[in-house]
Amino acid sequence: MNDNAFNALAHEQRRTLLLDLLEHNPQGAKVESSTGHSVLTDAEQGIQVAMYHSHLPKLEDYGYIEWDEDTNEISKGPQFDEIRPLLEFLASNGPE
Known part of the structure; x- marks a missing residue:
């Protein structure tokens, strides 16, 4: 195990994505609106920007x-x- 693994898991969005890939490969990268509307809220837009440019x-x-x-589309990588x-x-x- 190296520092990359712990760094990857340190942020909730990265951790959630990796856990989702563990169960279902591949995944979509698009952030879904929690309100059910086609327009993302400001907070959801911020999450999407962080996903695309950082995570x-x-x-x-x-x-x-x-x-x-x-x-x-996101799929499991070679590592x-x-x-x-x-x-x-x-x-x-x-958590249960």
């Missing part, structure tokens, strides 16, 4: 994901198995 590039640099920016044990631990010991 997704970081996870891709670490090799944990592969991100197709044209289709907004995903490096972080899998931590993700499995979090998934089995998370």
Whole structure:
């Protein structure tokens, strides 16, 4: 295990995305509106900007994901198995 794994899991949005990939590969990168409307709230837009400009590039640099920016599809990257044990631990010991 290296610092990249802990850094990747340090932020809730990155952690959630990686846990989702553990269960369902691939995933969409688009942030969904919690209000059910087609327009994102300011907070949701902020989350989407952070995902596209910070979180997704970081996870891709670490090799944990592969991100197709044209289709907004995210799949497990070549280093995903490096972080899998931590993700499995979090998934089995998370809040109930």
